[in-house]
Amino acid sequence: MIKAVFFDFYNTLVRFWPPLDQIQQAACQEFGFSIEPEALNYGYSVADVYFNRENEIKPLATRTEEERLDFFASYEQILLEHAGLSVTHDLARQIWQIAISVPKDFIAFDETLGSLERLKGKGYCLGVLTNLRRDMGQLCEDLNLAPYLDFCLTSADVGAEKPDPAIFVAALEKAGVKPSEAVHVGDQPRSDLVGARGAGLHAVLLDRGNWHGGVDNTVRVSSLTELEGLLVNAPESLQVNRRESGASPFYPDEQAAE
Secondary structure, X not given: OOOEEEEOOEOXXXXXXXXXXXXXXXXXXXXXXXXXXXXXXXXXXXXXXXHHHHHHHOOHHHOOHHHHHHHHHHHHHHHHHHOOOOOOHHHHHHHHHHHHOOOOEEEEOOOHHHHHHHHHHOOOEEEEEEOOXXXXXXXXXXXXXXXXXXXXXXXXXXXXXXXXXXXXXXXHHHHOOOHHHEEEEEOOXXXXXXXXXXXXXXXXXXXXXXXXXXXXXXXXXXXXXXXHHHHHOOOHHHOOOOXXXXXXXXXXXXXXXX
16 A cells, blocks of 8 residues: 655656746857757756766765866757757857856646645655755745645755665655555656665656656656556556666666766
């Protein structure tokens, strides 16, 4: 029986506003480039895999300012390449610096609050697990998420970044449940799926844009609204043929990004 549902934060419960594809379009236009939003969104899906993999190797919070700028230049270069535009590392860095200068806020996805409210009403313990180093309590209050959440855990709270099992184990302790009684929902194949499975939890991939077709052996949904139906038949509906412990789902773009 599933008693607790944990969520990744960014790109799972919330997104940026203005939308990142619009910010990227405007930044690219400064240099005379025109790229369609759909192509940029695909570019982000690939670049985010690189982001999470690199953050696992060496968390961005521990890097110098120059190292972070160099990292994001590579991130931007991967993003644009998969959106159909090849640029130099130096030009990618210039485009990134324009894009990052645009003020933006988090907003909840349209279905987030309704989905959390219904899950809470069914008695699930709900938590957020994120690598963001922010005051999540205040942020969730501002976004009206707090009434539905039992707790938030950040990588700073536990001293480990997803996919390290430590953050998932800490969440289980907070919820007072066994691994078999919890499911984690997130948009990243490695930090969310591999991380959760490494701690013995069930895992669901939230693939809103159907960008992760190369990920096999996983349960996936395209919207949070699909989660409720999935949980009706849990845990049977959450079973997959897992690889050996510690192995990553096969994801071609992740391998390329490495």
